[in-house]
Amino acid sequence: MAKSEGINRLFEPVSEIKTEILERFSYSMKDVVYTPDSNDSHCEIVEDIESPKIKQSIVYETKELAAVCPFSGLPDQAILKVTYIPNRYVLELKSFKYYLISFRNVGIYQEHLTQRVYKDLKNVLEPDFLEVITIYNTRGGIDSTSKISSLEQ
Numbered sequence: 001m002a003k004s005e006g007i008n009r010l011f012e013p014v015s016e017i018k019t020e021i022l023e024r025f026s027y028s029m030k031d032v033v034y035t036p037d038s039n040d041s042h043c044e045i046v047e048d049i050e051s052p053k054i055k056q057s058i059v060y061e062t063k064e065l066a067a068v069c070p071f072s073g074l075p076d077q078a079i080l081k082v083t084y085i086p087n088r089y090v091l092e093l094k095s096f097k098y099y100l101i102s103f104r105n106v107g108i109y110q111e112h113l114t115q116r117v118y119k120d121l122k123n124v125l126e127p128d129f130l131e132v133i134t135i136y137n138t139r140g141g142i143d144s145t146s147k148i149s150s151l152e153q
Contacts, residue, residue: 009073011107017116018102022124023095027086055128058090059083065100065134070107078110078136082121085129091121110136114146122150 065080080100084091099120103113118132131149 009068011068011070011073012105014106014108014112014116016102016106017108017120018099019120021095021098021102022120023092024089024124025092027088027090055085057083057085057129060091060093060096062100065103065113067103067110067113068105068107070109073107076110076113076136076139078113078134080117081131081133081135082117083129083131083133084121084125084127087126087128089125089127091125110134110144111146114148118148 060082061079063079065078067076068074069076108116114132114134117134118130121127121132122130127150129150131147131151133145133147136144136146
């Protein structure tokens with residue numbers, strides 16, 4: 001492998017990605033009656049309903065994905081777009097944010113990061129459909145986009 005010139009920064013290994021932090025909740029819908037109280041936070045579950053019959057596509061997008069290029073030691077920043085059709089679970093967004101933050105100091109190639117996010121979300125959510133796209137900031141005049149879709153597997 002070619003060696004990068006200039007300053008090489010230390011970075012963390014891939015084992016520092018916090019997959020265990022990802023949380024999910026049931027996709028089954030519940031009829032909920034909200035009863036305002038002094039805190040305006042009380043609710044009562046009236047009836048459990050199975051997952052909706054109509055399939056719904058959920059899309060998450062962030063411009064705050066960052067990791068470190070293991071070749072140059074320079075930061076890689078990207079837009080991340082996740083699209084999925086839930087089967088039984090929906091992703092809890094706060095846990096997803098913390099998961100994404102865990103990439104910040106990790107040395108991982110762009111394509112491997114895309115694959116890692118896809119694999120982790122597929123394992124946690126067990127969706128009917130999943131697509132992960134990373135669109136990286138231009139480097140050296142070259143735009144880089146990586147995409148993995150369950151339709152292509």
